[in-house]
Amino acid sequence: MEAKIITIGDELLIGQVIDSNSAWLGAELEAINIRVTEIRSIQDTEDEIIKHLSELTGKTDVIILTGGLGPTKDDVTKKALANFLGVELEFNASILEQLTALFKRINIEVKESHKTQAYVPAGCAILSNKMGTAQGMWMEHNGSIIISMPGVPYEMKYIMENGGLEKLAALNNGNRIFHKTIMTAGWGETMIEEKILPIIDALPPHIKVAYLPGLGNVRIRVSSKSENDDSELTATVDQICNSLGNIVYGFDNIRLEEAIGAILLEQKLTLGTAESCTGGNVARMITSIAGSSAYYKGSIVSYANEIKTDLLGVQSKTLEDHGAVSKETVTEMVQGALRKLDVDVAIATSGIAGPGGGTPEKPVGTIWIAVGSADKVITHKLNLTKNRNKNITYTSIAALNMLRKFLVGQ
Template identity: 45%
Template sequence: MKAEIITTGDEILLGQIVDTNSAWMAQALLSLQIQIAQITSISDREEHILEALSNATQRADLIICTGGLGPTKDDITKLTAAKFFQTSLVRNEGVLTHVRGIFEKFNRTMPDINLGQADVLSNGEVLFNDWGTAPGIWVAHEGKVYVFLPGVPFEMKNLMSHRVLPKLQEFNSQEKIAIRYILTVGIGESHLAEQIADIEDAFPPHIHLAYLPKIGLVRLRISASGSDMVQLEEELDHYAKLLINRVGDAVVAHDDISFEEAIVRSFVESKETLATAESCTGGNVAKQITEIAGASAMFQGGIVAYANQAKEHLLHVEHSVLAQYGAVSEETVIQMARGAQKQLGASYAIATSGIAGPGGGTEEKPVGTVWVAIAGKTEVKTKLFQFHQDRILNIERTTAQSLLMLWNLFQKEKGI
């Protein structure tokens, strides 16, 4: 079974919001062996919605359309869908009672404009929205399935999880897909591709390798499609093993997890702890770690010491070191890392200090100059980076490099 996702909304095309709905739905559908043929984002205009529905019908068996189910004049998805199916909208009393109940719950008067949210496609099945006023609609039409969902992420997820996915489980997809992930760090995409080129060239036609690079890491995704899932799994295990053996120490994880999650898991398993002392990254390193469930078992805490006074008082950086070498220096980040390690009682600590930009640079220390220190159990590793003018990118790069340095020292000291 192949699916297509259509997201409607001018706010997506204008870049005012990011379409996270499609990514979430794609992962949810993959769990049911439903592959995405295409994802399309369109404006809130009738002709665009009609064209998208018509084109999707040619490519997919399942078409999911999000957005445009609200009560305002720019929410035209239902009216346009009625025209597409050559049907009409009918008022559903059950939905109307539900919508009124939501307003009564909060002691509010329901505006007349919300009456329209109880209007549904006459050829469709209502998918009640427990968390909002806009119901979803399921339409089976000429051998295809169309699902219309609200664009609000938490409402869409609730409807998908409790209404749509259970119905889709009744469909048996003949084509299966199996996937393996390999997370690598410290090796660039082009170098990695050269290193494993002969293995990739030997893949049969139904097995594909994708390179998914981010700052400081590359995730390999090996996918295989066919009708025999057992055979697909065996083939992927074989090729994944070949790739892992070839890449060696650059492999961090064999699961579909982030680098941060791999760090958290490894620290917890080794009973090690981490602290951060951040200046130019402003807490971003700590944020990346604490977003991972289970981080509380290894993360002691973080100190954002932006001003020199904070570095002295909170991390015990010597005033003379700051006066002689400056905040952006190897000497300072060493004392920051050791200070965080001692103050927070951690076995490892990350320290960052730099000039993120766009201002603040000098001829000696231009914008993008960053020092990172990692304090471990037996030594402190430091490194100077010369990034560029973009503030956000400098923070992201510093964060990525500091985590990579942490990982390398952790691996070196493992077992000590």
């Protein structure tokens, strides 16, 4: 089955909001064997919504709309849908009941504008939304299923996860696309392709390989169409992994910080961090993983030099002789973190994230990373760009990848 997504809202077009709904929907639909073949972000006027519905309805199995369902005046999706389907907006008593109950629980009075949320195109089925006031709507027209949901990501996700996906999956059967993503860190796209080109060149046409480069990592997506099982896919993935060796850290969008968590749990080690230029970003990445408190104890974000000396025990002389951005300082930061946070392994970062603050000897983008345990500390110098956010992100990933290799003994 095929789906097309329409996200509605001028805020998407003039760059005030990044459309993250489509990617989430794309991944979830793929998992139930519905392939998204197009995403459109369009203006929030009735005319535009009707125009795009007309263009796509009848040409695809499923059309998913998000956005334009709020209680405020700039939200016109429901009106557009009713016009397109040639039906009226109809009052739905059970929506108002649910809404009244919700508002009572959180002690908010139901206002007139909220009541408009209880009107839906006649004949549509409701997909319940307990995270907000706009319900999901399921309609059928000209051979296509049309689903309309609010644009707020957690409301849209709630609707899909609590009925929408299940209802869609029930419609689907037959030929399947299998895919697996190989996660790598440390090499660029060209180096990877050169290494695995003999494997790629020998693949039959129904097996496809794509490279998805990110900052400091490359994902390799392998897809295989089959009526049967995923044995061909598995064999290809194994071949590629064997060829690439230790740059592969996991599969299927597992994050580096998640892979590291699993290694730390397995090795029964605790981790701490001492961050200067990454300013807490390494800690944030590690603690974004549920259950990280089992191995992560904390961080000393030593943005100011006094914090480096007072809390991490970096020698003033080290800072004077070598500067805060140096091999010597990050080494002492790791040692300080091991001691002060009482952990088995630690990461330290110090650098000039930019865009200002560089010198001829240490230009913007000069960054030192250290990783180590009581026995051994290793360091690495990066020469990055003038882009602050890119430098922080890249450094965090490089530091985590250094830790991964340190832990698995490479």
